[in-house]
Amino acid sequence: MLLKIFMIPNQISNAILPSIAGVTTVILLFFLPAIIELKKPKDAGPRIIGDSPAKVTLSMLKIPLIDIEEGQEENYQSAMKNAAFLYFIPNMEF
Amino acid sequence: MLTYLVRHYIFTITVLRGTNKDHKPKSTEVSAFEPTVSILIPAHNEEKVIGRLLERITELTYPKDKLQVIVINDASSDKTGEIADYYRNKYAFIEVLHREKGEGGKGKAAACNAAFNKSKGEIVLCFDADYYPTRDIVEKLAGQFVDPEVGAVQGRVVVLNEPQNIVTRLVALERIGGYRVDQEAREELKLIAQYGGTVGGVRSSLLRSLHGWDETVLAEDTDLTLSVYLAGYKIRYNVDAECYEEAVDTWKAYRRQRYRWAKGHMQCFFKHFWSVLRSKKLNMKEKIDALLLLNVYFMPIMAFLSLFAGLLLIFYGSPLVDLLWLFVPICLYSFVGNFAPFFEVGVGLYLDGRERTQWLIPLLIFTLFYNIPICFKALFDVATSKILGKNTSIWVKTAHSGNGNCYIQNPSINAS
Numbered sequence: 001m002l003l004k005i006f007m008i009p010n011q012i013s014n015a016i017l018p019s020i021a022g023v024t025t026v027i028l029l030f031f032l033p034a035i036i037e038l039k040k041p042k043d044a045g046p047r048i049i050g051d052s053p054a055k056v057t058l059s060m061l062k063i064p065l066i067d068i069e070e071g072q073e074e075n076y077q078s079a080m081k082n083a084a085f086l087y088f089i090p091n092m093e094f
Numbered sequence: 095m096l097t098y099l100v101r102h103y104i105f106t107i108t109v110l111r112g113t114n115k116d117h118k119p120k121s122t123e124v125s126a127f128e129p130t131v132s133i134l135i136p137a138h139n140e141e142k143v144i145g146r147l148l149e150r151i152t153e154l155t156y157p158k159d160k161l162q163v164i165v166i167n168d169a170s171s172d173k174t175g176e177i178a179d180y181y182r183n184k185y186a187f188i189e190v191l192h193r194e195k196g197e198g199g200k201g202k203a204a205a206c207n208a209a210f211n212k213s214k215g216e217i218v219l220c221f222d223a224d225y226y227p228t229r230d231i232v233e234k235l236a237g238q239f240v241d242p243e244v245g246a247v248q249g250r251v252v253v254l255n256e257p258q259n260i261v262t263r264l265v266a267l268e269r270i271g272g273y274r275v276d277q278e279a280r281e282e283l284k285l286i287a288q289y290g291g292t293v294g295g296v297r298s299s300l301l302r303s304l305h306g307w308d309e310t311v312l313a314e315d316t317d318l319t320l321s322v323y324l325a326g327y328k329i330r331y332n333v334d335a336e337c338y339e340e341a342v343d344t345w346k347a348y349r350r351q352r353y354r355w356a357k358g359h360m361q362c363f364f365k366h367f368w369s370v371l372r373s374k375k376l377n378m379k380e381k382i383d384a385l386l387l388l389n390v391y392f393m394p395i396m397a398f399l400s401l402f403a404g405l406l407l408i409f410y411g412s413p414l415v416d417l418l419w420l421f422v423p424i425c426l427y428s429f430v431g432n433f434a435p436f437f438e439v440g441v442g443l444y445l446d447g448r449e450r451t452q453w454l455i456p457l458l459i460f461t462l463f464y465n466i467p468i469c470f471k472a473l474f475d476v477a478t479s480k481i482l483g484k485n486t487s488i489w490v491k492t493a494h495s496g497n498g499n500c501y502i503q504n505p506s507i508n509a510s
Binding site for chain 2 (some may be wrong): 030032034036037041042043044045046047049050051
């Protein structure tokens with residue numbers, strides 16, 4: 001009888017301890033990548049948002065945008081292409 | 095909850111399929127349509143950030159003769175008004191509307207309505223004071239209105255101060271899931287693209303017919319979203335129209351902001367639920383999406399209750415126990431999914447070329463637990479105000495510190 005009383009807590013602890021250890025390990029593994037990234041971030045930071053080069057160049061050159069009218073779409077596209085080209089010219093300086 | 099689960103997968107796969115090999119979104123065609131535009135900038139104690147935005151506004155590429163900028167100095171007690179006045183004196187297209195205490199300080203919707211009465215543009219765009227757009231953003235947003243069916247437009251929000259701390263990092267993850275995947279999928283699938291209240295705009299004539307922004311709800315943006323669709327118009331989302339925002343950087347500020355969103359969404363749910371169901375201007379898939387959108391802040395409550403009930407049944411040895419082992423993980427997934435769906439966020443980061451940040455995704459579980467009491471409190475307050483017949487909505491402003499300046503790629507800002 002006395003032996004039984006001492007065995008029950010032992011059986012419980014035998015079951016609980018590995019469970020706690022297992023759960024803790026799973027939780028740690030679950031968060032490990034996040035902890036590493038928070039400690040030593042290797043991410044480049046916020047996304048860099050940018051303008052459309054062609055539109056900005058058109059504006060800087062004070063070239064008005066052509067209203068969409070019949071037959072004008074090609075001129076508009078052509079102006080945009082030229083502006084995109086002009087945008088990169090200053091970047092060719094060393 | 096299963097509906098949300100399916101929705102997350104549909105949205106994510108849609109966006110994955112719609113992007114090219116460079117992970118770039120389908121670029122919206124640049125339109126030469128240039129209507130007159132009024133930009134409204136509500137500002138209450140924004141001295142740390144308003145100068146940054148106004149400087150950027152002067153650099154916008156949109157023709158200045160078609161641009162009207164109205165800064166609403168909404169009962170500020172700091173130097174917001176002085177900074178705005180400086181820019182007004184320097185640039186003819188910038189105007190300042192000063193609202194004193196008593197008249198002002200009643201929230202964003204009230205401030206915007208006051209400025210809307212003075213606006214002259216065919217299109218009204220809104221920017222919060224802590225935002226920092228690309229120079230060509232007005233073209234990208236206003237150009238969408240070339241389609242007469244378009245009633246409102248929304249651009250993409252990118253968190254500027256993301257590396258600041260764990261809160262800003264988690265908010266950034268949520269934003270990436272929401273704007274890189276969720277909104278884009280809605281645009282692609284022709285569902286309910288959401289007007290977010292900033293980095294977006296509305297057709298003036300439509301806004302006038304809707305009597306401006308509803309000042310009685312805390313989520314005036316969601317309210318406007320539903321109103322636009324119920325009026326028979328559409329909202330376009332342009333992922334190319336990008337703008338930085340300064341995210342909340344403390345858990346307290348996060349809680350206040352989410353409470354406002356949760357309560358506002360719930361108010362909109364009660365306001366629009368039947369109108370959405372009865373509407374003849376919405377098709378079936380739009381109705382379903384609108385209801386899912388309105389219901390989104392009830393989900394943490396429902397998921398929590400279902401988990402709680404599930405655990406009770408397990409402990410009491412219900413015959414349903416086997417089924418619940420399947421039910422619990424689904425609940426857990428959907429639970430998280432409402433705010434920052436793991437899958438959506440992961441794919442959003444992948445498409446943005448930021449695989450390393452995916453390591454932070456498990457931390458979103460903390461925002462999940464943090465949102466449960468917030469949503470419970472919001473529901474309690476909405477129910478109380480419904481029962482008592484009193485509108486207890488008080489606008490609590492998010493404070494901005496200007497911490498994001500160091501991340502802006504602009505020499506003039508960095509020098510100052």
